[in-house]
Amino acid sequence: xxxxxxxxxxxxxxxxxxxxxxxxxxxxxxxxxxxxxxxxxxxxxxxxxxxxxxxxxxxxxxxxxxxxxxxxxxxxxxxxxxxxxxxxxxxxxxxxxxxxxxxxxxxxxxxxxxxxxxxxxxxxxxxxxxxxxxxxxxxxxxxxxxxxxxxxxxxxxxxxxxxxxxxxxxxxxxxxxxxxxxxxxxxxxxxxxxxxxxxxxxxxxxxxxxxxxxxxxxx
Amino acid sequence: xxxxxxxxxxxxxxxxxxxxxxxxxxxxxxxxxxxxxxxxxxxxxxxxxxxxxxxxxxxxxxxxxxxxxxxxxxxxxxxxxxxxxxxxxxxxxxxxxxxxxxxxxxxxxxxxxxxxxxxxxxxxxxxxxxxxxxxxxxxxxxxxxxxxxxxxxxxxxxxxxxxxxxxxxxxxxxxxxxxxxxxxxxxxxxxxxxxxxxxxxxxxxxxxxxxxxxxxxxxxxxxxxxxxxxxxxx
Numbered sequence: 001x002x003x004x005x006x007x008x009x010x011x012x013x014x015x016x017x018x019x020x021x022x023x024x025x026x027x028x029x030x031x032x033x034x035x036x037x038x039x040x041x042x043x044x045x046x047x048x049x050x051x052x053x054x055x056x057x058x059x060x061x062x063x064x065x066x067x068x069x070x071x072x073x074x075x076x077x078x079x080x081x082x083x084x085x086x087x088x089x090x091x092x093x094x095x096x097x098x099x100x101x102x103x104x105x106x107x108x109x110x111x112x113x114x115x116x117x118x119x120x121x122x123x124x125x126x127x128x129x130x131x132x133x134x135x136x137x138x139x140x141x142x143x144x145x146x147x148x149x150x151x152x153x154x155x156x157x158x159x160x161x162x163x164x165x166x167x168x169x170x171x172x173x174x175x176x177x178x179x180x181x182x183x184x185x186x187x188x189x190x191x192x193x194x195x196x197x198x199x200x201x202x203x204x205x206x207x208x209x210x211x212x213x214x215x216x217x218x219x
Numbered sequence: 220x221x222x223x224x225x226x227x228x229x230x231x232x233x234x235x236x237x238x239x240x241x242x243x244x245x246x247x248x249x250x251x252x253x254x255x256x257x258x259x260x261x262x263x264x265x266x267x268x269x270x271x272x273x274x275x276x277x278x279x280x281x282x283x284x285x286x287x288x289x290x291x292x293x294x295x296x297x298x299x300x301x302x303x304x305x306x307x308x309x310x311x312x313x314x315x316x317x318x319x320x321x322x323x324x325x326x327x328x329x330x331x332x333x334x335x336x337x338x339x340x341x342x343x344x345x346x347x348x349x350x351x352x353x354x355x356x357x358x359x360x361x362x363x364x365x366x367x368x369x370x371x372x373x374x375x376x377x378x379x380x381x382x383x384x385x386x387x388x389x390x391x392x393x394x395x396x397x398x399x400x401x402x403x404x405x406x407x408x409x410x411x412x413x414x415x416x417x418x419x420x421x422x423x424x425x426x427x428x429x430x431x432x433x434x435x436x437x438x439x440x441x442x443x444x445x446x447x448x449x450x451x452x453x
Binding site: 077 | 235239240242243244246247248250251254255258259262265266269270273357361362363364
C-alpha cells in the first residue's frame with residue numbers, strides 16, 4: 001500500500017543475499033521444522049528444498065502482483081490462502097511424480113504452509129517490492145534453503161546410513177551411526193553447521209576490520 | 220523492517236472499506252480454488268496410476284510366480300469381485316500365473332507398532348495353507364532397529380512358509396501365529412523375532428494372526444470363486 005516506497009533495483013545482491021548474508025537456515029534460523037525433520041537423507045532434503053522453493057516463488061510472485069490490492073487488515077489471511085494453494089499444488093505434484101517420495105516426506109509437505117520463511121518473505125519483501133525483484137529474491141532464498149537442507153541431509157545420510165542419494169559409499173563393514181538419521185542427529189548436524197558458519201563469518205569480519213586498520217576486538 | 224510503517228497505516232486502517240477486503244479475499248479465494256481444482260484434475264490419473272503400480276509391485280513380490288491380478292472384496296456374505304460397487308469389506312487381491320491359475324491371495328494387515336501403525340501386505344497360499352511373504356507398505360519404526368522388519372533377511376525367512384492351517388471345523392487357524400524370542404523358533408507357525416526389535420516383530424505377528432484368523436476361513440470356503448473368476452470376467 002502507500003508505504004514509504006523502498007523498491008529496490010534488481011542486482012546480483014538481490015539473489016545472493018538468500019544464499020549467504022540472509023540464508024534462511026544458517027543465518028535467520030527460519031523454517032526449522034522441515035530443516036530438522038526431513039533431512040534424514042539427501043534425496044528427501046533436495047525434494048523438500050525444491051518444493052519449498054516452488055511455493056516460495058509462486059506465492060511471493062502472486063503477493064507482489066496483488067500488493068496494491070491487498071488491504072492491511074486481511075493481508076495475513078490473503079497470504080496464507082495463496083501459500084496454501086501452492087502447497088496443495090505441490091502436494092498433488094509430488095504424489096504424481098513419486099509415491100515413495102510422498103510417503104517419505106509425510107506430513108511435512110502440507111506443513112510448508114506454516115513455514116515462516118515463506119510467510120516472512122511475503123510480509124517483509126514481496127508485499128513491498130515489484131515482481132522482478134521478488135522473483136529474484138525468492139529464487140535466491142529458495143536456493144539458499146535448498147542448499148542448507150542438502151548440507152544437513154548429505155551429512156546425516158553419509159554418517160547415518162553410509163550412503164549419499166542412496167548410493168553406498170563405504171565397504172560392507174561400515175557400521176552406520178544410526179543416531180544421525182534419528183531426530184537427535186538433526187540437532188547435532190545443524191549445530192555443527194551453525195558453528196562452522198558463524199566461525200567463518202566472524203573470521204571474515206575480523207579480517208575485514210584488520211584490513212581497514214581498525215583492530216577493535218584486540219584479539 | 221515493517222514496524223516502521225505501523226504508525227502511518229493506523230489512519231489508513233480506518234479508511235479501508237469492507238468492500239475492498241471482501242473483494243480481495245473473494246478474488247484470492249476464487250483464484251485459489253481454480254488452481255487447486257485444475258491441478259487435481261491434471262494429476263488425478265497420474266496419481267491413480269502410481270498407486271496401481273505401487274500395489275502391483277508389492278503384490279507380485281509377495282505372491283511368488285504371480286503375473287496378473289484380480290481384486291475381490293470379502294463381505295459378510297462371501298467373496299465378490301471388486302467391480303461390484305455395492306460390496307463393502309476387506310480387499311482381497313488374487314494373483315494368477317501365466318496360465319491363469321491361482322497362485323496366491325494377498326491381503327492387507329495392520330497393527331500398532333513402536334511409533335505408529337504398521338501396514339503390511341502378506342500372501343496366503345491356499346495349497347500349502349501357509350503365508351508365503353510379507354511386504355511392509357507403511358511404517359514409522361526406528362531406523363536401524365524396528366525398520367528391520369522390512370529388509371532383514373533372517374526375519375523374512377519366517378515368511379517363506381509360515382503355517383496357517385485351518386482347524387478341522389474351519390472356524391479359525393489350527394495354531395495361533397505367535398512371535399517367539401530370537402533363536403527359539405521350533406514350530407512352523409512361530410515367528411522368530413528380531414533381537415532388539417521385539418515390539419515391531421510382535422506387531423507383525425499380531426497383525427498376521429488377527430487377519431489370518433478372520434480371512435483364511437473365508438478364502439478357503441470361497442476358493443473356487445477365486446480360482447475360477449471366468450464366470451465373472453467382464
